[in-house]
Amino acid sequence: MLVITTIALFLTLMIGIPIAFCLALASLVALLLIGDVPLHLIPQRMFTGMDSFPIMAVPFFILAGDLMNSAGITHRILRLSTALVGHIRGGLAHVNIVASMFFAGISGSAVADAAALGSILIPAMEEDGYDTTFSAAVVASAAVIGPIIPPSIPVVIYAIAGSVSVGGLFLTGVVPGILIGLGLMVVAYMISRQKNYGTKRPFVSWHELLSSFTGAIIPLLMPLIILGGILSGIFTPTEAASVAVAYAFIIGFFVLRTLKFKDLPGIFYRSMVTTATILIVMACANIFAWLLGTEMVPQKIAAAITSFTTNPYMLLLLINLLLLVVGCFMEGLAAIILLVPILVPVAVQAGIDPLHFGMIVVMNLMIGLITPPVGLCLFVSCSLAKVDLMKLVRVNTPFLLVEIVMLMVVTYFPQIVLFIPRLFGY
Template sequence: MILLLCSVFLITLILGFPVAFCLGITSLAALIVSDVPLVLMTQRLFTGIDSFPLMAVPFFVLAGELMNRGGTTRRLIDFANVLVGRIPGGLAHTNILASMFFGGISGSAVADAAAMGTILVPGMIRKGFSPGFSAAVTAASSTMGPIIPPSILMVLMGVTTGLSIGGLFAAGIIPGTLIGVSMMGLSYFMAIRYSFPKETMALSPLILWKEFVSAGPALLAPFIILGGILGGVFTPTEAAAIAVLYAFILGRFIYRELTVRDMGDVFIQSGITTAVLLIIIGMANIFAWVLTSEQIPTRIAQAMLALTSNPYAILMMINVFLIFIGMFLEGGAAIIILAPTLLQVTNAVGIDPLHFGLIMVLNLSVGLLTPPLGVCLFVVCGVTRIDFSVIVRAVIPFLLLEIGVLLVATYFPWLILFVPKFLGYV
């Protein structure tokens, strides 16, 4: 059965099928061979997406789209540019800081990559940055979206494993900030080495205050969302709905850039993105059922524990495995299929569940930059028309940097668990 599953999945992937259909066709082949009624596919498909916490996914997607159309994203970028634009490599730092702001509202790497790729990459190229570096820093910084809370992948992790979604959000604050600061350090070094430009605008308290007032309502959004979740005022799903309402109020009544005519396109684009995510989640649920029925996860867990019971060695094996998986499998699908099994292994060797959950999300965020699947690479490539191979070469330093932060987070668990402990989740 393992041979059948691997063969069918790899063949469909090589033939260019979307990942959701690779999972569905592979599951269908397994059910036919096992002589299981095919009605099970529809049952598991709908069971996989019939979840109240999963409603946070379309809400966060819609909130991101409303911010893009309503002028919120542009004001976040302008404020970030005022703060860090005068540093060597100015627009690169602006790109990273704006992604940190944006990730604190939308929770989606794809939305971040599309927004920053559309707005910032052309401006960076006009200022004298190389096309490859401009696209690479955009793709790399967008991966903070699933790490800096709120996060769609963390919602899926909580739904799949039963871990506290609020606890996962709290665990992502320090690693997400560390990645952003590290990327800015790397961009500074590369700006000095390759003489990248910086912004020459005059900076005065008046200009800083003007941009802060303009972006202030948008900057409140992460505090409202996270403060409500971590303070126990509302659930992550309710927080996502509040994010939509807040983004709509900003775009329609405060910034007045969101028109009634825009709303149709906003709902269509959000619906398309949500449909893609949910069909992947549904197909992954079918695939996970096939694996479980064949006891494959249990055998994998037993094999890993037979090799070693050292928690550090287990974490290294998991990191290597997940980075490889991230090259071929979308993050949400990987969580649904693998998280319960790997959580069983880490619990057996005494690794804190929140630590493992954050490590898995970090790994799968790295997978957003690794070909051949590299979703953020393809998104930036699509919106900028820069050759894919150029982006891949330029993104390697940022990819190595993220792997470095992953290792720090892996072997210094107190760094991950400090905020969750402070807030009472551990």
């Protein structure tokens, strides 16, 4: 039964059916093969897959990000980023990376970051003499930082699937996100120097730096409010997400005054579509996860891995290789829902901290956003820059490699990840 179900899953994936329906169809095949299981189990398991209070944080974070984006905060973040790093060789490439780091604290979505920043920066980089494909590569690779630096939608999903603290897992992403950003800046600097991109510009004045920081402080306060509220115990992660929506609404309508009530239907529509996409994947994945559980697949995989090696370093290497391959073919959220219940017990048994392991999983699957054939950020950048996908993949390779190097650093030096959570008692 399990073999036929797996074949059904891969066949539906190969012919291009969306991942949620692939999982549902494969689960239906399994239930028909079992025979004595009522089919009303499918809607029942779909409902239980979404029936969780922490999941309510997902639509709220999505709506908060959409409200802030529609309020025009992108230009404020770009102005601050330009003031900070625009004078370095390859200035606009560095602006893109730093802006993605700031933007990560607002949207929590790599695809949203790539679309928002790429639509502005790719034309600007072209006008400044940068190669179009290089510009698209910077946008795609920098957008990966979005779901790593808190708040993050994939982290919320992992916390639910792995039964770990959302606040603690948020804190694990701060240092890895900064490390990836710095690594990307080093690569961008080396390529810009070699290709003579972005000639060096003068430093901005202290007055301009202060002015740009003042303009950006309003959107940058949102992640501090979210994390501060969660860590101080004032509100739960779900309540924090609703506070983020209220903050974004007040800022957009009454402080910046860039939002109008006529904008709300479009914002609500985009948020509902994104939320529905995530929730249908979670619902269908829950059916598949139930089937895996009844067949004791997690226990069998755990036994197979531990029989091969009990060395935690070797185990982490194998898991990293598995997740990097999975990220090439499966959307990150679906992979988290399916694999976390299987891999977390293996990691815990090997003595790996669940928070550390959570960041390893998230980083692996977010790197999948810039690896073909399912790399969503690559497709967004291709669409914005109108460049060939395979050419973009080649140009993006140095950025991909540095992200994998940072993944290895985070994997084998857990104190880097756990330093900040430990300060807050996690």
